[in-house]
Amino acid sequence: xxxxHDPDRRQRIIDAAIRVVGEKGIAGLSHRTVAAEADVPLGxxxxxxxxxxxxxxxxxxxxxxxxxxxxxxxxxLRDPDTDLATELAALAGEWFxxxxxxxxxxxxxxxxxxRRPALRPVADEWGRGFADCLARRTDPVTxxxxxxxxxxxxxxxxxxxxxxxxxxxxxxxxxxxx
Numbered sequence: 001x002x003x004x005h006d007p008d009r010r011q012r013i014i015d016a017a018i019r020v021v022g023e024k025g026i027a028g029l030s031h032r033t034v035a036a037e038a039d040v041p042l043g044x045x046x047x048x049x050x051x052x053x054x055x056x057x058x059x060x061x062x063x064x065x066x067x068x069x070x071x072x073x074x075x076x077l078r079d080p081d082t083d084l085a086t087e088l089a090a091l092a093g094e095w096f097x098x099x100x101x102x103x104x105x106x107x108x109x110x111x112x113x114x115r116r117p118a119l120r121p122v123a124d125e126w127g128r129g130f131a132d133c134l135a136r137r138t139d140p141v142t143x144x145x146x147x148x149x150x151x152x153x154x155x156x157x158x159x160x161x162x163x164x165x166x167x168x169x170x171x172x173x174x175x176x177x178x
Contacts, residue, residue: 010048012038017059022105026056026112053118060109060119064126067106070094071133084137084177089170092150096157096164107158127151138177145176 016038020029029052031045038045049055074091076082095103110126113119127147134143149172157164 013045014058014062017055022101053116057122060122063106068129085170085174088173089166093166
């Protein structure tokens with residue numbers, strides 16, 4: 001029997017893993033649940049991803065890349081004539097607009113690095129990339145502080161269910177920016 005050529009299968013498996021985490025959390029993630037969601041044989045998931053950690057790394061990396069596009073696309077973050085605190089607060093507001101599933105999945109994968117060391121370098125990529133982007137407008141230490149602050153505010157909103165307050169975020173960020 002000839003092997004079927006399916007160049008998109010690996011990507012479909014990653015997309016399915018993200019959907020499974022969005023629906024069931026990381027606890028609901030297994031090769032079997034991902035194979036069912038991707039509509040591929042179970043052996044395909046283990047062929048492309050030897051362990052669940054390998055699959056989680058790929059899913060987190062893809063989520064990071066999608067997130068990075070949102071801040072890279074926001075040209076005002078690079079424009080020295082715009083108010084950085086206002087732009088960052090608005091950007092975070094965009095993340096909370098509409099369906100929050102993507103943001104929740106991103107943070108669930110990000111926080112999984114606490115117990116899964118294989119995810120730590122990928123989790124760190126997001127913060128470093130965001131800080132590098134912000135360091136063009138401020139110094140590297142302040143950029144890292146801004147990332148930590150935005151990260152903390154996002155976590156608080158996600159964990160408490162309190163609505164995102166853009167004005168509060170702008171005010172707190174402005175206190176950190178020299």
